[in-house]
Amino acid sequence: MTKKIVSINILIFILLLGAMEGISRLIITPDKKSSLFSDEELRTRGRSFVKKDESLGFRLIANHKDKRYSINSEGFRGEEFPADFNSRFKILALGESTTFGWDVKDDESYPYYLMQELQNLLESEASAPNKARLKPSVPSFTKTLQKNQDIYVINGGVPSYTSAQTLLYMREILKKDKIQPDIILINILWNDIWYSSIANWHPNILIHQTTPKWLSFLTQHSRLFYALTIGADSKKAKKDIFNQKAYSYYIDNLKEMITLAKKHNIKIAFVEPPFDADHMSENLDEFQVTYSKRFLIETAKRYRKSMHQLAKEESIPILNHSLSLDHLHQNKLFLDALHPTPKGNKIMAKDISIGIL
Numbered sequence: 001m002t003k004k005i006v007s008i009n010i011l012i013f014i015l016l017l018g019a020m021e022g023i024s025r026l027i028i029t030p031d032k033k034s035s036l037f038s039d040e041e042l043r044t045r046g047r048s049f050v051k052k053d054e055s056l057g058f059r060l061i062a063n064h065k066d067k068r069y070s071i072n073s074e075g076f077r078g079e080e081f082p083a084d085f086n087s088r089f090k091i092l093a094l095g096e097s098t099t100f101g102w103d104v105k106d107d108e109s110y111p112y113y114l115m116q117e118l119q120n121l122l123e124s125e126a127s128a129p130n131k132a133r134l135k136p137s138v139p140s141f142t143k144t145l146q147k148n149q150d151i152y153v154i155n156g157g158v159p160s161y162t163s164a165q166t167l168l169y170m171r172e173i174l175k176k177d178k179i180q181p182d183i184i185l186i187n188i189l190w191n192d193i194w195y196s197s198i199a200n201w202h203p204n205i206l207i208h209q210t211t212p213k214w215l216s217f218l219t220q221h222s223r224l225f226y227a228l229t230i231g232a233d234s235k236k237a238k239k240d241i242f243n244q245k246a247y248s249y250y251i252d253n254l255k256e257m258i259t260l261a262k263k264h265n266i267k268i269a270f271v272e273p274p275f276d277a278d279h280m281s282e283n284l285d286e287f288q289v290t291y292s293k294r295f296l297i298e299t300a301k302r303y304r305k306s307m308h309q310l311a312k313e314e315s316i317p318i319l320n321h322s323l324s325l326d327h328l329h330q331n332k333l334f335l336d337a338l339h340p341t342p343k344g345n346k347i348m349a350k351d352i353s354i355g356i357l
Contacts, residue, residue, distance in 0.1 A: 037198045038210040043160040057207040070106050077155040078106045088152040094166050095187035099157025108342035113349030115153035121357050162191045163253035164206040174264050187271035196246035197289035240295040251306050258314050269317040272324035278331035321351035
């Protein structure tokens with residue numbers, strides 16, 4: 001009797017699904033369906049310095065060198081590590097193109113300038129130990145610095161990386177245990193927001209720029225599943241839609257980074273993302289949902305507020321600077337809305353260096 005009831009229930013469930021699928025096909029006609037986002041070549045196309053990667057989606061090509069960008073043998077931007085690398089106090093700067101240094105030279109990125117600024121601060125203090133220091137914005141990171149120890153800042157930025165990729169990359173670096181950083185700086189935000197405007201958003205998009213095969217199959221072949229995932233009329237213009245799943249996933253990734261750093265007994269800090277409102281048009285139409293300028297800034301500040309809350313809960317410092325969301329109109333220091341000029345990177349590095357020391 002029980003088996004019969006179960007069988008009847010299963011049959012009813014299948015019939016209901018079939019009926020709902022039929023209704024969905026009547027409502028969602030082909031002209032109302034939009035193309036699903038799926039572009040695994042998006043972040044490698046036209047970029048000679050990156051290659052596809054099974055685990056990270058894409059990564060920098062070791063030993064690459066062109067007129068603008070150099071990648072060393074370890075796969076990080078910039079020159080080869082110095083002979084005394086292992087004895088130096090090492091800071092690993094992780095993030096996307098604002099860390100990598102988009103469209104600036106190797107020695108014009110914020111991590112490069114940060115290394116110079118920190119070394120200069122230490123040398124000036126050594127030469128004038130009684131001179132009053134600028135009060136740091138966060139508790140000192142460098143109490144473990146040995147006398148006369150040099151600093152090396154590793155540029156671990158990769159253009160277009162998301163929080164998901166940064167977490168995976170951080171995990172990979174620490175697992176190799178070759179660099180052994182004393183501090184990790186995390187500067188990540190904008191690509192998570194860009195991807196949040198994709199109608200068929202899924203965590204896999206943040207790594208491989210496509211949804212899993214099973215999800216793509218169901219969305220393409222079932223109008224009911226399409227409606228539940230994308231909406232009944234996806235071709236209708238959409239604007240300023242906040243993606244709660246993308247937002248929550250971003251915060252979860254930050255939490256994982258903190259947990260990972262603590263597991264390895266490494267100090268970690270968040271760096272405020274740079275942004276200039278004057279370089280941005282009134283609407284951002286990157287993918288399938290349009291973000292107005294006002295909404296984009298509000299969304300970024302919402303992400304940022306949660307980052308600050310998380311940092312407070314975990315006692316993690318946040319390093320602010322003169323190019324952050326607190327200063328929206330600095331067009332002379334930016335190449336575009338997100339990427340600072342060499343001068344902008346230098347100012348950003350100087351502010352961060354004070355926060356660190």
